[in-house]
Amino acid sequence: MARPYRILAVGALCAVGVSVGVQRVAERREAAQAPQPLSVLAAFRAAPVDVALADTLRSGETLSGLLARTRLDSDAAGALLAELSQIADPRSIRPGLVVQYRMALRDGRVRGMSTRLDADRSLAFRRAGAGWAAEVREVPVRADTAVLAGTVRQSLYQALMDGEGDVPRAERQAVADILADRIFAWKVDFSRDLRPGDAFRILYERMVRPDGTARTSKVLAVQFSIGGTPHDAYLFTVDGAEDYYDGEGESLRRAFLRAPLEFRRISSSYSTGRFHPILRRVRAHHGIDYAASQGTPIRAVGDGVIQKVGWGGGYGNVVEIRHQRGYASRYAHMRGFAAGIRPGTRVRQGQLIGYVGTTGLSTGPHLHYEFHMNGRPVNPSSIRYLTGDPVPGGARGRFRAQRDVRIAAMERSSGPLLAANPRPDTSRTRQRG
Known part of the structure; x- marks a missing residue:
């Protein structure tokens, strides 16, 4: 009776031994697969640390001189300037230009540079083998509409410049240029036709940058009272081409301009x-x-x-x-x-x-x-001016609907203020290299 027991006991012990062995093998496998300590991985996988620096082009200094201060070697500086010349004239760069660059702490090598070309574009350089690749980045903007309204005292230009509200002077001048030199260039001579007391309303679209500054995009609608006679203009697209028409859909374009000078x-x-x-x-x-x-x-x-x-x-x-x-x-x-x-x-x-x-x-x-x-x-x-083509009959309904919306926007405004909800616009990037 004792023998079968011993056999059972040995079997049980063997089973226990196998179980323990399997458990230890599994523990060793898990230990091998377990991630190493974070400090070891960081030291093994981390990219060289960069430091961000900035420098300013000084008066009387060339861009080459500024690049020399960044410890950029002459070959790399020459390649960078050659790439820059494909996008902008280096001679047009003025003192005060800020250049930002990234330098590797490990070896002091410049790894990338960037600068602002103008209010709407920045230029970034990155290493591309032995040379550089340039990327022009357009500042992201959003589009909104604004209204300028006022009364002429001396001239349209002066009325726009002296108008109330927080619209910048450069933006006002851009609107005045569009009015005089595109919309009414065939119909109104702003140096002679306007009289004190003439009133105007201008609805225009502008592209607003992240810093709050804006550039004028296009004038959408205009209402003028010139010597008691109403004049209006509305931007409308026919067959993919934008042009200006009066309230009845007749073209404002003429064979001859009223004057050969701007703001005269x-x-x-x-x-x-x-x-x-x-x-x-x-x-x-x-x-x-x-x-x-x-x-x-x-x-x-x-x-x-x-x-x-x-x-x-x-x-x-x-x-x-x-x-x-x-x-x-x-x-x-x-x-x-x-x-x-x-x-x-x-x-x-x-x-x-x-x-x-x-x-x-x-x-x-x-x-x-x-x-x-x-x-x-x-x-x-x-001179009796030869006119352009009117809005086609099939597009008259669309024209009138768009005209009425813009008239309502101008009538809701008594000065320079936003007349519609902003709509987003995507930024664009162009690559070189």
Whole structure:
């Protein structure tokens, strides 16, 4: 009876031994698979530690000198400057430019650099083998709409600059430029047509940066009362192209601009009999004189072909352009001509053709502007302008709906304030290298 017991006991002990052995093997396997202490892993896997530094370009210093202070070797600095020249002109960089860079503590090697090109772009460099790769990053912006409203006292420009509210002057000036030189350039001469008391409302879109500054994107709608006569304009897209139309959907685009200068003032009007200040006698003045500072850009009032460029006697330096349907324009007393302006050259409406000067029979810097029809001088203000195409019939309903929404936005505003909820806009990045 005792023997079977002993056999059972041995079997039980063997089972226990096997169990213990299996448990110890499992413990050893788990120990081998268990993660090592964090301090060991950190020392084994951590990348070299970088330190962030910044330096400023000093007065009279070149970018090469600044890079030398970062202990960047000459080959790397040359490669970086070569990459920079593909994006921006190094000569345009001014003192005060801040350059940020990352340097490895282990060996003091510069691993990356960045700087701000302008308010809307930053430039980052990273090591790419023996050279550098550049990345232009656009500052993320969000779009909102704002309204400028006011009354003219002296000029539209002055009214916008003196307006109430916290809209920056640069933003106001950008809006004024769009009004005078794109929207109403064919219809209103802001130097002569506006009168004290004329009222305006302007709805425009702006792109707001993270720091709160903004750049003007586009003017969406305008309402003007000029001498008691209402004028309006609305931006609308037809077949993928944006243009401005009046409240009835008629195009504001014309074959000829009302004036060849931006933000101008009249010093002498069209007249059949004017006392000439140099010749000291009365004679016809078949044109308009625009007083402006030396070097003010002069633009072609319409599409055409250059007929004459050069000296014109009493006209001084002169440009003459032949336009469609027998029209021609003349620009006199110029200081000089724009690049590429020569007889036979085709120019587009608004294209730069030269600069204001005081050559020829002139008492001071100004532009003498004439307009001719079939060889006869005519008052530019009396020309019947050829119009662009209106909003197509199939798009009239969409145009009216969009127009009414924008009118309501302007009418809700009595000054410079936000007129709609902001909508987000994604930032964009361009890569080089």
